[in-house]
Amino acid sequence: MDSASSSTAERKRPRFSIGEAVRVRSGAPIGHCRTPHYFRGVLGWIERYCGAFPNPEELAYGRDGLPEVDLYRVQARMTDVWGNSLYVGRPQDTVVVEVFDHWLESLETSSSSQR
């Protein structure tokens, strides 16, 4: 058993469940990451769990990206991404972005830390 498969076998269950409200972290770390700027700090919900993948923030620098990180599709209303007055579309329009676990905060934590 190599380290990749054993780490997969020992994986914990995903932290978030489908439909759960989450906030995307609003950090701005130096280096490569896959969380688009426009989506940072956005309030949304888990659309689906995609599986665990090597961390692109490590892969980008020639490392193995292990342990793998849970990846979710997070959906948010366009009006919550751009602001009610700035989004020229319809209120029901949404965007779904792939976000890794370490970029997500459960809503209780993020709301209490922001007060």
Place this chain on the structure above:
Amino acid sequence: MSLEHSHDHPHPNQPDEEDAEQSVYQKMEVALRELLVEKNIINMEELHGIHEQMDNRGPHNGARMVAKAWCDPDYRDLLLLDATAAAEKLDLEPTWLHLVALENTTNVHNLVVCTLCSCYPWPLLGLPPDWYKSRAYRSDAVNHPRKLLSQFGTIVPDEVEVRVHDSSADMRYLVVPQRPKETEGWTEEALQSLVSRDSMIGVRRAREPTQRNKQ
């Protein structure tokens, strides 16, 4: 039309392939290829096979999946549940892709973009069009999707949700457009001709039966 064009001046020739300077990557490719062949790690037959396989990638692959989903409810269910398995079922190549199929309905219109670069399900759609990689497309798709869609001639009704999918990490997306009206009884093969590349990115709808022979 009748303007005289005398030939006392030279016209520049279009440069031949060999006249352009080779990039460092082109030189690297030639060196690596020749070494691999010389050391019998790969032979020219295999190399041609790979080239042919790559050249055969195109939207006709995605169109097969969509047309089958239009005709076969079980296949549609599989496609929406596990699009990679659905591709494998048609012996299509992308077994290594984490593919997600997005079905357009009367309530939702899906649109795919990769705002960070140009991620695209190329085994199913071929190489992405240049506009897909442009900054204008990548920003407008998430910022003004309805305006962008209207530029492609696609007007999404006010009551329909526009759902934009940003291919920001490991998933790749295939839009399943709505089946055009008045195609009852069409064979899967005939339906494939209505499934354009653009309809599988989500910027247009599938072709209408009257547009069948237009590109």
